[in-house]
Amino acid sequence: MEHITDSQGPLWEVFTQKKSGQPYQHAGSLHAFDKEMALENARDLFSRRGEATGLWVVPASEIVAVKPGDAAPFFDPADDKIYRHPTFYEVPEGVKNL
Amino acid sequence: MELQEKLDAFQQYIDAEEKIEPKDWMPDEYRRHCIRQISQHAHSEVIGMQPEGNWITRAPTLRAKKILLAKIQDEGGHGLYLYSAAETLGISRDEMIRQLHEGKAKYSSVFNYPTLNWADIGAIGWLVDGAAVTNQLSLRRTSYGPYSRAMLRICNEESFHQRQGYEIMTKMANGTPEQRRMAQDALDRWWWPALMMFGPHDNNSPRTYNGIVWKIKRAGNDELRQRFIDKTVPQAEFLGLKIPDPQLQWNEATGHYETGEINWDEFHRVISGDGPCNRQRMEHHKRVHEEGAWVREAAEAFARRRKAENLTEAIA
Ligand SMILES: [Fe+2]
Ligand SMILES: [Fe+2]
Numbered sequence: 001m002e003h004i005t006d007s008q009g010p011l012w013e014v015f016t017q018k019k020s021g022q023p024y025q026h027a028g029s030l031h032a033f034d035k036e037m038a039l040e041n042a043r044d045l046f047s048r049r050g051e052a053t054g055l056w057v058v059p060a061s062e063i064v065a066v067k068p069g070d071a072a073p074f075f076d077p078a079d080d081k082i083y084r085h086p087t088f089y090e091v092p093e094g095v096k097n098l
Numbered sequence: 099m100e101l102q103e104k105l106d107a108f109q110q111y112i113d114a115e116e117k118i119e120p121k122d123w124m125p126d127e128y129r130r131h132c133i134r135q136i137s138q139h140a141h142s143e144v145i146g147m148q149p150e151g152n153w154i155t156r157a158p159t160l161r162a163k164k165i166l167l168a169k170i171q172d173e174g175g176h177g178l179y180l181y182s183a184a185e186t187l188g189i190s191r192d193e194m195i196r197q198l199h200e201g202k203a204k205y206s207s208v209f210n211y212p213t214l215n216w217a218d219i220g221a222i223g224w225l226v227d228g229a230a231v232t233n234q235l236s237l238r239r240t241s242y243g244p245y246s247r248a249m250l251r252i253c254n255e256e257s258f259h260q261r262q263g264y265e266i267m268t269k270m271a272n273g274t275p276e277q278r279r280m281a282q283d284a285l286d287r288w289w290w291p292a293l294m295m296f297g298p299h300d301n302n303s304p305r306t307y308n309g310i311v312w313k314i315k316r317a318g319n320d321e322l323r324q325r326f327i328d329k330t331v332p333q334a335e336f337l338g339l340k341i342p343d344p345q346l347q348w349n350e351a352t353g354h355y356e357t358g359e360i361n362w363d364e365f366h367r368v369i370s371g372d373g374p375c376n377r378q379r380m381e382h383h384k385r386v387h388e389e390g391a392w393v394r395e396a397a398e399a400f401a402r403r404r405k406a407e408n409l410t411e412a413i414a
Contacts, residue, residue: 007394008191009401011182028247029182031191033401045175048168049255068122 009033010059014042017054024056032057112313117243120186128312131305132242133187134203135314137194140180141205145379147173149213150222158216165262166219172259176252183244199384207365208291210373217270217277217284223263225285225292225330231256232326233296241313264333271337285334286342293357294365296323327355 008031015024027046032038038057046052066074082088091098099107105125111118118124147170154170157163181191197203208226213219231253238249270281300306300318309315317325334341345358367373 007391007398009394009397011185028179028251029185030178033397034404037397045178048171048175065121068119 009037010061012038012042012057013060013063014038014046015056015058016042016046016052018051020053024054027052029060109311112241115313116241117246118241119243127308128314129187131308131312131314132245133184133189135309136180136184136187136242136245137189137197137203138205140177140184140194141198141203142209143173143177143180145205145209145383146226147177148379148382149209149211149375150219152213153216153219156216157219162266169223169259169262172255176248176255179248179251180245183242183248186244195387199380199387201371201380204369206295207368207373208295210368210375210379211287211291212375214287215280215284217266217280218288220263220266220270220281221284221288223259223261224267224333225263225288226295227256227259227263228330229292229295229326231260232322232329236317236322237315239313239316245314267337267339271339281337282339285339289342290360290364291368293323293327293360294368296320296326298362298365324354327357331355 010031010033011029012032013029014027016027017024027042030038030041030045032041035057039055042055042057043052047055078084104123108118108123108125108128118128150166150170150173154163154166157166181194184194185191194203198205208229213222234249234253234256238246238253240246240249267281267284270277270284272278273281297303297319300320303319306315306318310318331341331346343358345356347356349356368376371377
């Protein structure tokens with residue numbers, strides 16, 4: 001694939017919070033030349049109908065992710081620890097509010 | 099892993115309705131197919147702003163003007179969601195725009211028709227957005243994750259597009275005899291181009307097969323077209339307007355409408371550049387892109403200077 005310098009500015013990832021108190025979720029990505037422009041573009045692109053009460057923008061180059069090929073071994077330490085789930089435990093009959 | 103093993107594992111993953119994400123391994127042809135389909139979809143959203151933009155300054159009321167502006171702004175946003183989705187496959191935004199300008203990437207042929215009267219804006223929202231949303235609802239289940247997420251977002255926004263178009267048609271169809279005539283005229287001119295938006299018959303569409311097997315597309319062109327026809331014909335009847343197809347009839351046995359044949363010569367002529375507005379659309383896009391170059395350059399220079407200032411501050 002041809003690689004040409006992009007004239008649209010670097011890529012940013014956008015996270016929106018739909019309601020106060022809720023977690024921020026990835027909404028999509030956009031191009032912008034600086035932080036202010038990234039925030040304004042994110043507002044115009046991802047919250048034209050009041051979909052956001054909060055916005056984060058992060059340069060895409062700063063995001064660190066698990067490589068898909070490494071995901072299985074990376075996450076497998078949790079696989080054999082069923083005692084981390086409440087369903088692992090037996091609650092004696094007659095005991096309430098546990 | 100051998101290539102065949104990888105391909106088999108890829109197909110199994112897709113058959114299990116899992117989504118392919120940007121960093122996952124994928125066959126080169128899957129990547130190319132997605133880039134082609136998503137970038138053409140993006141170009142269609144953006145070029146589609148032109149025929150409607152033609153009426154912003156002449157909208158009959160301030161209310162109509164505000165609605166049209168909001169609708170067109172949404173289409174620009176749809177273009178941006180889709181360009182971003184295509185970029186995750188390794189193609190740059192610049193390259194996609196270059197391919198559009200060089201005629202290597204296409205966009206939906208429907209946007210090469212002119213908007214001659216105000217009822218055309220109604221017909222576009224009702225028929226063109228109606229056809230687009232039929233396709234896009236199905237594409238929410240596409241196997242490529244970023245494309246699927248863009249479709250979800252777009253479908254949520256589309257719901258008002260079709261309604262605002264149908265509202266214009268309702269007003270015109272129930273208005274003065276002249277308005278009624280304009281509404282019928284708009285339907286006459288937009289009906290067939292809207293049906294062409296679904297593309298050639300599946301048995302004439304070389305790419306449908308791969309697209310369906312890899313679940314990039316979730317339904318064939320003909321099936322989607324039929325869905326659109328079945329829901330749109332009763333809407334035209336409600337308006338008291340006549341679909342411009344003498345062969346149109348309801349088939350009791352199949353539960354579907356049957357239509358006459360699409361003029362495929364016209365379809366191929368318009369898609370290959372010889373429609374009423376192809377040159378105008380492309381010239382406009384190029385001119386605006388070139389006229390905006392100084393804005394991008396200035397923004398880049400400003401960002402560079404800001405960075406340098408922040409660095410000297412940090413050192414001082
Ligand atoms: Fe759209
Ligand atoms: Fe739309």
